[in-house]
Amino acid sequence: MAAAVGRVLRLGGRWSAAAPGGPRAQTLRLIYTTTAVQKKNVGASGPEKYTEEFIKKQIEEFNLGKRHLANMMGEDPETFTQEDIDRAIAYLFPSGLFDRQARPMMKHPTAIFPEQRKIQWGEDGRPFHFLFYTGKQSYYSLMHETYEKLLNAQKYQDQLTAQDLPQKEKRNLAGSRWLTKIELEEMLLEKLSDDDYSRFIQLLQKLMTLPCGDIEEKYIQKFTKEVPVQLEKAVTEPLKYDERGVAFSTGEGTRKTSRATAVVYDNGTGKITVNGIDVLHYFPVLQDREQLLFPFQFLDRVGKHDMVCTVSGGGRSSQAGAIRLASAKALRSFVTEKEVEFMRQAGLLTVDPRVRERKKPGQEGARRKFTWKKR
Amino acid sequence: MAVPRLLRAGERVVPGPARPGSAPPHPCDPRVSLPAAAPRLYSSVSAPVPVPVPVPVPAPPSAVDDSLLSKPLSHPDFFNLKELFSLKDLFNARVHLGHKKGCRHRFMEPYIFGCRLDQDIIDLDQTMEHLQLALNFTAHIAYRKGIILFVSRKRQFCHLIESTARECGEYAHTRYWQGGLLTNAHIQLGSGVRLPDLIIFLSTLSNIFEPHVAIQDAAKMNIPTVGVVDTNCNPCLITYPIPGNDDSPTAMELYCKLFKMTIIRAKEKRRQREIFDELRRKAEGK
Numbered sequence: 001m002a003a004a005v006g007r008v009l010r011l012g013g014r015w016s017a018a019a020p021g022g023p024r025a026q027t028l029r030l031i032y033t034t035t036a037v038q039k040k041n042v043g044a045s046g047p048e049k050y051t052e053e054f055i056k057k058q059i060e061e062f063n064l065g066k067r068h069l070a071n072m073m074g075e076d077p078e079t080f081t082q083e084d085i086d087r088a089i090a091y092l093f094p095s096g097l098f099d100r101q102a103r104p105m106m107k108h109p110t111a112i113f114p115e116q117r118k119i120q121w122g123e124d125g126r127p128f129h130f131l132f133y134t135g136k137q138s139y140y141s142l143m144h145e146t147y148e149k150l151l152n153a154q155k156y157q158d159q160l161t162a163q164d165l166p167q168k169e170k171r172n173l174a175g176s177r178w179l180t181k182i183e184l185e186e187m188l189l190e191k192l193s194d195d196d197y198s199r200f201i202q203l204l205q206k207l208m209t210l211p212c213g214d215i216e217e218k219y220i221q222k223f224t225k226e227v228p229v230q231l232e233k234a235v236t237e238p239l240k241y242d243e244r245g246v247a248f249s250t251g252e253g254t255r256k257t258s259r260a261t262a263v264v265y266d267n268g269t270g271k272i273t274v275n276g277i278d279v280l281h282y283f284p285v286l287q288d289r290e291q292l293l294f295p296f297q298f299l300d301r302v303g304k305h306d307m308v309c310t311v312s313g314g315g316r317s318s319q320a321g322a323i324r325l326a327s328a329k330a331l332r333s334f335v336t337e338k339e340v341e342f343m344r345q346a347g348l349l350t351v352d353p354r355v356r357e358r359k360k361p362g363q364e365g366a367r368r369k370f371t372w373k374k375r
Numbered sequence: 376m377a378v379p380r381l382l383r384a385g386e387r388v389v390p391g392p393a394r395p396g397s398a399p400p401h402p403c404d405p406r407v408s409l410p411a412a413a414p415r416l417y418s419s420v421s422a423p424v425p426v427p428v429p430v431p432v433p434a435p436p437s438a439v440d441d442s443l444l445s446k447p448l449s450h451p452d453f454f455n456l457k458e459l460f461s462l463k464d465l466f467n468a469r470v471h472l473g474h475k476k477g478c479r480h481r482f483m484e485p486y487i488f489g490c491r492l493d494q495d496i497i498d499l500d501q502t503m504e505h506l507q508l509a510l511n512f513t514a515h516i517a518y519r520k521g522i523i524l525f526v527s528r529k530r531q532f533c534h535l536i537e538s539t540a541r542e543c544g545e546y547a548h549t550r551y552w553q554g555g556l557l558t559n560a561h562i563q564l565g566s567g568v569r570l571p572d573l574i575i576f577l578s579t580l581s582n583i584f585e586p587h588v589a590i591q592d593a594a595k596m597n598i599p600t601v602g603v604v605d606t607n608c609n610p611c612l613i614t615y616p617i618p619g620n621d622d623s624p625t626a627m628e629l630y631c632k633l634f635k636m637t638i639i640r641a642k643e644k645r646r647q648r649e650i651f652d653e654l655r656r657k658a659e660g661k
Contacts, residue, residue, distance in 0.1 A: 125569030126522060130541045133524055133571065134548050135556060135563060144537050151534070 051119050058109035065106065082107070138188040139196055146203050149219055153212040160211070176224040178204065183225075236332045236340065239266075249333040253325030255352050258314030262326035266334065268306030270296075274323065275310055288320035295328040295348055299335060321352060443648055447518060454514040454640055456507065459633055462499055465506075468629040470619040471497045473606030483606050486618035495606040497618050509601045509615040510637045513573065516599075517545075517641035521572030524548055525634075526589050528581045532627045536577055539631040543638040546571065548589075552581075557592040576602035577630055578621040579613065586612075603630060 066085060070077040073088045085106050093104040120137075121127040131137045131144070179187070181197040204223060207216065239247040247266040254260070272279040272292060283289050296302050307327055311319045328348040332340050343349055357366035364370055447453040465471065473479075473487065473495030488498035516523060523545040525536050533549040540547035548556075553563065560568050574593050579602045581587045586609050593600045594612045602613040603621045610616040620626040 120565065121569065124520070126520075127546065127569075130544075130546050131537070131548070133546050133556065133564070134550050135553050136550075140550055144534065147534050 050113050055109055055113060058113070062106070062109055069106070136190055136192075136196075138190045139192060139200075142188065143200060143203065146200070146207065146219075149212070149216050150203065150207050150210070153207060153210040153216055156213060157210055175227055175229065177227050179223050179225060184223075236337075239333050247334075249330045251326040251329030251331070253322045253327075253329060253351075255321035255325065256314050256318035256355055258311055258318040258322040260309055260311040260319065260322035260326045262307055262309040262323055262330050264327060264330040264334070265306040265308075266304070268304060270303040270305070272307045273309065283316070283320060285316065288316060291317075291320040291324045292327070294324060295331055295343070298343065298346060298348065299331060299339060301331075301334075305331075305334075324348070325351065443652060444519065447515060452507075452511060454511070454518075454637065454644060456510045456514060456637055456640075459510070459636055460503075460506065460629075462503055464629065465499050465502060465619070468625040469623045470502060470626045470629065471499050472620045472623065473497050474622075478607040480607055480609055482610055483604065483608065483618065486604075486610075487606060497606065497620070502617060502619050505615065505617045506619075506633075509617050510633060512599070512615055513575065513601060513634060514637045514641040516573045517638040518645045520645070522546060522569060523573045523575060523638065524571035525575050525577060526552075526587065527577040528552075528587060529578045529621070529627075530582075531624070532577065535627060535631055539635050543635045544642070545638060552588050554588070557589070557596050557598070570596060571598060574598055574600045575634060576600060576613065577627060579604055579608045579610075580621075 066080055067077040069085060069088050070080040072092075073084075075084065089104055089106050095103040097103050120129065120132055127133070129137045129141065131140045134140050178201050181192060181194065184197060184200070185192050204220060208220060237249065239249055241247055242265075248263055250261060250263050252259070252261050274282040279289060279292065283292070293302070296305060309323050309326065311323055313319075314322065325348070328343060332343070332349070335343075340349075359365055362370075471488070473483075476490055476493045476495060479487070479495055483495075486498055486501055488496045490496065513523065523540075525540045525545065525547040527533070527536050527549050529549075536549050537547045555563055557570060560570055574589060576587065576590070579587055579590060584607070590600060590602070590612045599614040600612070601615040602608075602610070602617065603619050604610040604613065604616045605619070605621045608621075610618070617630075619630075
């Protein structure tokens with residue numbers, strides 16, 4: 001402790017050259033100040049730092065406490081897990097406090113003391129990391145390592161060209177992405193700026209373009225993440241056959257609030273039944289019947305299929321649209337992939353996303369405003 | 376502008392402030408091998424005040440340790456660093472090549488041997504002397520377990536310098552220098568941090584060909600500096616300038632090699648002496 005005070009005094013001595021001293025006022029350097037004065041002058045220096053041994057001591061105490069707790073609860077100290085600890089603490093110290101962080105807890109010290117707050121230098125004051133004085137030691141040491149890999153890769157490439165060996169093929173990294181800035185910050189436990197991050201990614205990309213060995217591959221993989229394949233090919237269902245041996249297929253469709261299911265049969269005459277009722281009676285209006293006919297007309301299969309549909313909800317026009325989508329989806333199974341693509345481009349397979357817009361307060365309708373009166 | 380007059384060729388000031396441990400040496404000290412040691416302008420340092428300076432290392436106070444720390448100071452070349460380099464080595468590493476005449480700094484004129492086809496040639500005899508002093512000083516700092524920081528802002532040698540620092544167990548800063556790193560260290564690096572005891576500049580200029588901020592910061596914080604000064608650099612605030620080339624890879628590799636060897640040698644010597652003292656104390660104790 002005395003040594004620590006002495007060190008602080010020495011540093012204080014270096015700083016407060018102008019402070020009035022006692023008999024030593026003649027030398028520029030050696031002015032003694034007390035630690036109290038020192039601490040007052042220092043601004044908010046951030047959260048408290050913990051030494052390595054402090055953390056070790058905390059871990060020992062935690063382990064001892066865990067065994068005592070297990071004995072108290074009458075359980076085996078060897079197989080006492082963190083959940084058991086939590087349950088035991090909740091039982092022994094019941095707390096009605098709302099905030100879970102405020103309740104009594106007993107966790108492993110590594111979970112409580114965040115890693116970055118450890119003091120970065122030893123007893124003699126020498127920092128542990130050789131890049132400590134840069135301020136951003138983890139980031140710069142990462143850059144240093146990556147650059148070293150780059151140099152090794154370049155040397156390897158030179159060796160290959162010198163020996164006239166064929167160049168290694170470049171890797172294909174489709175389906176993977178670089179770590180984001182936040183993920184990198186979590187990895188390094190240090191704040192990064194956007195500039196720093198982009199420089200690091202550029203260095204990695206440069207390393208990637210060179211043909212390197214397996215070691216560099218593993219190193220690069222530390223900074224990549226798998227991207228789940230987004231586009232999945234829509235698999236068309238195969239045709240089903242009923243008791244008579246006729247091929248059929250089903251499809252579902254929606255439009256506004258209508259829900260429809262359609263079953264399209266092969267070897268048909270063009271008969272369409274909706275909710276058990278013939279289409280002419282269910283849809284008296286020509287426009288709706290045209291909507292139902294559109295998928296068949298598009299595929300030139302007007303009189304070749306029979307259709308049985310059920311529909312509920314919505315109005316006349318939206319029910320027609322729902323059945324149209326359902327029949328188009330069902331027809332996919334009868335048709336080649338190219339024609340499915342044509343249907344998709346025609347808009348037959350897309351769900352119409354338009355729904356009724358809500359009325360807003362202060363307006364008469366969704367868009368219509370009240371009549372504006374000048375006075 | 377009276378300063379340039381004082382710094383004539385071969386002139387050396389009182390070598391460094393007395394932070395490493397003992398009282399500041401007298402200007403007539405035999406260690407100051409060069410003639411006419413002119414005092415610096417801020418003369419409050421030159422007057423030898425017999426004040427017991429607190430030792431930076433937490434060494435246990437004993438009579439034996441006094442000899443451990445004071446004996447090396449009585450030799451002119453305790454670590455025998457002369458054998459590490461020769462004029463031929465410096466020449467082969469192209470240390471004598473300076474920049475063009477137009478880039479010449481006024482204060483570097485004493486160190487320049489001549490100018491050939493508009494290119495300045497640095498006087499290698501002076502370089503030898505300065506290099507000897509600088510390496511000797513570095514060795515003493517390393518012997519007394521001081522923190523040494525290598526600084527350079529040359530991008531092509533950044534990796535080399537960081538590797539050198541790592542291999543000899545010291546520290547390096549070859550990246551963007553944040554403004555208050557030395558002067559605001561208590562806030563930026565943490566409270567209770569120990570600042571470097573020596574800063575070695577392998578290139579004194581920053582990326583924009585201006586003097587590196589660390590030179591003036593070190594002078595403000597009373598940290599001695601060793602620096603390789605090229606013909607376009609300002610050698611003013613550097614405690615131990617080494618006039619030499621800072622652009623060629625061979626020259627930089629030579630400097631790195633020399634500094635690494637001196638530091639390792641000094642640390643080895645310290646370790647051996649400590650072991651020796653320990654054994655002797657045990658023998659006396661029995």
